[in-house]
Amino acid sequence: MTAADLHTLTGAYALHALDDDERERFERHAAACADCAREVRELSAAAARLGLAVTVSPDPALKDQVMRRITTVRQEPPRTVSPGELRTVGARRRRPSRWALAAALAAAAALGGTAVWQHERAQDAQNAQEQARRAERRADQVAAVLTAPDARSRTTELPGGASGTVVVSRSRDRAVFVASRMAKPPGGKVYQLWFDEAGTMRSAGLMDPGRGTGAVLMEGPVDGASGMGITVEPAGGSRSPTSAPVALMGLPA
Amino acid sequence: MKEAVEIGRNPSAGPDLPDLMARVARGDHEAFAALYDVVAGPVLGVVRGVLRDRAQSEEVAQEVLVEVWRTAARYRPERGSVLNWVLVLTHQRAVDRVRSVEASTAREHKAALLDRTPAFDEVTEQVEARLEREQVRRCLRTLTELQRQSVTLAYYRGLTYREVAELLATPLGTVKTRLRDGLIRLRDCLGVTV
Numbered sequence A: 001m002t003a004a005d006l007h008t009l010t011g012a013y014a015l016h017a018l019d020d021d022e023r024e025r026f027e028r029h030a031a032a033c034a035d036c037a038r039e040v041r042e043l044s045a046a047a048a049r050l051g052l053a054v055t056v057s058p059d060p061a062l063k064d065q066v067m068r069r070i071t072t073v074r075q076e077p078p079r080t081v082s083p084g085e086l087r088t089v090g091a092r093r094r095r096p097s098r099w100a101l102a103a104a105l106a107a108a109a110a111l112g113g114t115a116v117w118q119h120e121r122a123q124d125a126q127n128a129q130e131q132a133r134r135a136e137r138r139a140d141q142v143a144a145v146l147t148a149p150d151a152r153s154r155t156t157e158l159p160g161g162a163s164g165t166v167v168v169s170r171s172r173d174r175a176v177f178v179a180s181r182m183a184k185p186p187g188g189k190v191y192q193l194w195f196d197e198a199g200t201m202r203s204a205g206l207m208d209p210g211r212g213t214g215a216v217l218m219e220g221p222v223d224g225a226s227g228m229g230i231t232v233e234p235a236g237g238s239r240s241p242t243s244a245p246v247a248l249m250g251l252p253a
Numbered sequence B: 001m002k003e004a005v006e007i008g009r010n011p012s013a014g015p016d017l018p019d020l021m022a023r024v025a026r027g028d029h030e031a032f033a034a035l036y037d038v039v040a041g042p043v044l045g046v047v048r049g050v051l052r053d054r055a056q057s058e059e060v061a062q063e064v065l066v067e068v069w070r071t072a073a074r075y076r077p078e079r080g081s082v083l084n085w086v087l088v089l090t091h092q093r094a095v096d097r098v099r100s101v102e103a104s105t106a107r108e109h110k111a112a113l114l115d116r117t118p119a120f121d122e123v124t125e126q127v128e129a130r131l132e133r134e135q136v137r138r139c140l141r142t143l144t145e146l147q148r149q150s151v152t153l154a155y156y157r158g159l160t161y162r163e164v165a166e167l168l169a170t171p172l173g174t175v176k177t178r179l180r181d182g183l184i185r186l187r188d189c190l191g192v193t194v
């Protein structure tokens, strides 16, 4: 099937009228074809109007059943920013904003030459010397991300007058999160960072509960992540988020 | 995008659906109850249109509504309205069910399904959203007969375009094209914007 043929499948796709393998081929095409993606959104909306036109009145018992069932159904972790809760500013900046760099540098200065802070599980650090070496290596990595030619940043306002900036270098496949004036997490809790990969939250390490301002190298590669989130987790962190996020933000494009 | 349900009604009367969705995504049961009141009727209507069987329709509608609760966080306002998101999910699930039933039953059952020519009037017999229904009916009348047949067979009966082509004895390529230009005409007539 040629690309020209694939363009004509928007209608059949919006009506769920394709076979499985055709649907997959079309989805691969539409992922890279902005025209088809837009047309599918419009035609899906038109098809949904066909659905609205056949509205019926459900039996009230259905509501009781559904409301009862949801009390036992675990929700997927959030991945979108709720309107009004967070405001993304400085989206799609081509270079790290001067603000982001200034914040990172201020944080570095505040830490007396150690450019980063990072929460460390006690057993991870064998001794003080090893710890110092790791801190230095992370400082280098943070600096490498912040100064990479392809570094991109995005700043989000966080609750309580705090803000967070994520700086991503695709060439280095790493990200740095710069926090500013974040409130201390509740006693016994930590802030945990996450990469959002197609709705799956992958841990990117913990933040030092003692510091609300500073730059932290996010653990692991950026890879396919399109966003990041912060949650409050029990000390030591969790394998997947256990609470509603304090912040969710898209990674800079 | 405008919420389609507000067409012909007082927009301020309805709840703010994206806001409700955001609250649902955070586990708010009250918000879900309010969302349910808006979407349950259209959800059941779509499922019943495709499945016909009342008991099975209630079961699938319930699955869809629970899935809305479970996956509320996936909703992206920039991709379209809440109702659109819910109804796309609903239609997909209804179609999944009708196709799995067909796959597991005898060929003659499928032949019987294909044999029943859908009539839009029959499907809409029980609608309450009269304004919406009237507007959609009016716009469906602006389609050519082949566009209208193809679109309604695919949407209301959950047929694949191959099945539509078989039923209407029309070449595959023609049906593909009619589904697209039929929906485009419908989109323009209804003033759908995303």
Ligand SMILES: [Zn+2]
Pocket: A006, A007, A029, A030, A033, A035, A036
């Ligand atoms: Zn295309």
